[in-house]
Amino acid sequence: MTILTESAVSGIDDQRNNEINTDPSALLVALDVDGTLVDHDGLMSEAVRAAARETVAAGHQVIIATGRSLGALLPVVKQIGLERGYGVASNGGVTVRLDPSLEWGYEVIERETFDPRLALTALRDRLPGARYAVEDSAGNFLSTERFQDRSFGIQAKGVGFQHLLDLEAVRVVVNSTDSSTEDFAAAIAACGLQGVTYSVGWTAWLDIAAAGVTKATALEKLRSRLGVEQSRTVAVGDGNNDIEMLTWAARGVAMGQANDAVRAAANETTASVYDDGVAHVLRSLL
Numbered sequence: 001m002t003i004l005t006e007s008a009v010s011g012i013d014d015q016r017n018n019e020i021n022t023d024p025s026a027l028l029v030a031l032d033v034d035g036t037l038v039d040h041d042g043l044m045s046e047a048v049r050a051a052a053r054e055t056v057a058a059g060h061q062v063i064i065a066t067g068r069s070l071g072a073l074l075p076v077v078k079q080i081g082l083e084r085g086y087g088v089a090s091n092g093g094v095t096v097r098l099d100p101s102l103e104w105g106y107e108v109i110e111r112e113t114f115d116p117r118l119a120l121t122a123l124r125d126r127l128p129g130a131r132y133a134v135e136d137s138a139g140n141f142l143s144t145e146r147f148q149d150r151s152f153g154i155q156a157k158g159v160g161f162q163h164l165l166d167l168e169a170v171r172v173v174v175n176s177t178d179s180s181t182e183d184f185a186a187a188i189a190a191c192g193l194q195g196v197t198y199s200v201g202w203t204a205w206l207d208i209a210a211a212g213v214t215k216a217t218a219l220e221k222l223r224s225r226l227g228v229e230q231s232r233t234v235a236v237g238d239g240n241n242d243i244e245m246l247t248w249a250a251r252g253v254a255m256g257q258a259n260d261a262v263r264a265a266a267n268e269t270t271a272s273v274y275d276d277g278v279a280h281v282l283r284s285l286l
Contacts, residue, residue: 026060027285028228030088030219030245031278032237033066033076034151036255039273042150044079051282052080058286061226065215067091067199067207067241069135069171071153074106090135090171091199091209091241092218110218113137114196114210116169122191123206124161129178130204134164135171142167147175172196172208179204199241207241216244234285236270236278238262253281 031037037052038044056062062080065088066073073089077098087096087106095110116134123130133143133156141156142164148156151173176184184204198208215237223233235242235249238258243265246252254263256272263269271277 023059026228026232028061028063028219028223028226028233029055029282029285030063030065030215030233030235030249032215032235032239032242032245033064033068033073035238035257035273036236036278037064037076037080044076045276045279047276047279048282049079051276051279051286054286055282056080056082060285061085061228063088063219063222065092065219065235065237065245067239068151069141069153070094070096070108070139072151073153086222088215088218088222091197091207092213092215093135093170093209094139095218095222108139110221111137111170112210112213113168113170116167116172116196116208117165119172119191119193119196119198119208120161120165122193123174123188126187126191127174127176127179127184130174130176132161132164133173134167134169135173137168137170139170147173149173149175170209172206174206174208176204199239199243201239201241214244215242216248219245219248234281236281238273 037048062082063086064073064076070089073087077087083100085098093112096106097109098106131145131147133141133147135141141152141154142159143156144161146158181204185200188200188206195211196208197211197213198206200206231250233249234251235245236253237245238255243262246265252266254266254269255277270280
């Protein structure tokens with residue numbers, strides 16, 4: 001059962017916006033979830049929750065930008081008290097508008113889809129023992145090998161690998177339980193993936209989106225929609241899928257546990273997720 005709204009999806013540029021930013025002091029604050037707002041056990045500290053809620057209450061345009069799919073983004077939005085505004089899920093593949101007057105409290109305003117066949121076929125040749133999952137254009141998850149993950153946000157339906165090839169995908173996830181992180185990364189590099197955007201996670205984990213689609217591309221559309229100056233953008237993240245977002249922001253902040261590539265993309269580094277690094281950044285905005 002999907003948790004997605006039944007309302008029609010249209011592009012951001014086609015939507016009339018009644019929430020154009022009129023406060024010149026307001027910032028657009030983009031926040032990653034895993035490793036930033038929550039630790040690697042999925043827990044948000046009280047210090048982070050309080051700082052995020054105060055940032056929302058101060059009138060800044062807080063946007064959760066995550067690799068998680070929509071169903072796993074929504075609980076985080078609720079935790080920080082964000083009822084109106086926008087959210088970015090599936091590494092930029094899905095953008096939602098939040099509004100408590102809507103039936104579900106949100107509506108999907110854009111999905112970026114792609115044909116996953118070539119990527120999946122190339123990956124299967126190199127990683128025959130890996131687990132594969134696809135988020136389709138309706139927000140459903142279909143997977144092989146009983147593959148489930150909390151980032152999906154819903155229960156994945158088990159299917160054969162061949163079934164995945166014919167789907168219209170928003171997000172493709174690949175995980176290998178029998179490969180080291182190094183071997184997995186080498187296999188991905190050897191595939192020569194084309195026509196998609198992808199990032200390798202902390203472990204033997206791969207996320208794939210449509211070509212050219214990242215958190216940053218979705219955030220730039222929202223920045224333009226909201227009328228926020230580029231100079232007033234802030235982003236905080238810790239993973240390889242945050243690199244474009246950190247580069248895009250006027251103030252990009254890497255979490256303390258981020259790797260060297262992520263740190264290099266940022267303007268500064270804060271404390272680690274276990275030392276409430278994002279809370280320190282948010283407090284500096286108040």
